[in-house]
Amino acid sequence: MFKITKTMLTEEEIKARVAELGKQIEKDFEGQDLLVVGILKGASVFVADLIRNINLDVNMDFMSVSSYGNAMESSGSVKILKDLDVDIKGKNVLIVEDIIDSGLTLSNLTKELSARGPKSLKICTLLDKPERRKADIPVDYVGFVIEDKFIVGYGIDYAEKYRNLPYIGIVEDV
Ligand SMILES: O=P(O)(O)OC[C@H]1O[C@H](OP(=O)(O)OP(=O)(O)O)[C@H](O)[C@@H]1O
Numbered sequence: 001m002f003k004i005t006k007t008m009l010t011e012e013e014i015k016a017r018v019a020e021l022g023k024q025i026e027k028d029f030e031g032q033d034l035l036v037v038g039i040l041k042g043a044s045v046f047v048a049d050l051i052r053n054i055n056l057d058v059n060m061d062f063m064s065v066s067s068y069g070n071a072m073e074s075s076g077s078v079k080i081l082k083d084l085d086v087d088i089k090g091k092n093v094l095i096v097e098d099i100i101d102s103g104l105t106l107s108n109l110t111k112e113l114s115a116r117g118p119k120s121l122k123i124c125t126l127l128d129k130p131e132r133r134k135a136d137i138p139v140d141y142v143g144f145v146i147e148d149k150f151i152v153g154y155g156i157d158y159a160e161k162y163r164n165l166p167y168i169g170i171v172e173d174v
């Protein structure tokens, strides 16, 4: 049976780190435009907290993508389930993710978005699991580097459950 066995990051730890990331982004984009793009659904909670820590005139948009899951197609592309509402040509774009695991979702997504001619394209992720990386992608802002455990909470699901937990927990088969 799958159960949440431990807390990896508490609500307080997440809150403090999200505030730091927001301030760093605020400093880096001072005096510039910024379009924050949250990747649904996992990043929804993080992006909502993050933008409230960026005291700039930010615009916000969302994308929903699905990666082709099986190994044979792993180098493929992302299927766009919901595209951006705005044209990103000439804009500073910050992609916000909850977790980078294999890196395939973002590696394919950044190829797609780069082709649209943004002024800059940066990546912010709350969690980074480098041990599982299959595609090398440069990440500009990382909340926490974590070990290879299956985690849930703060927007991240297991079978669509646990997204509403305010902390990040480890799920194990017990
Ligand atoms: O680096 P990768 O191995 O590609 O994995 C990371 C992706 O997986 C999760 O999304 P998921 O497809 O589970 O959708 P969700 O955000 O709607 O839960 C997560 O939100 C990332 O988008």
Ligand code: HPA
Pocket (backbone or CB within 6 Å): 099, 101, 149, 150, 151, 152, 156, 157, 158
């Ligand atoms: O650890 C994880 N938990 C939930 N969804 C995920 N998608 C990639 N890694 C994870």
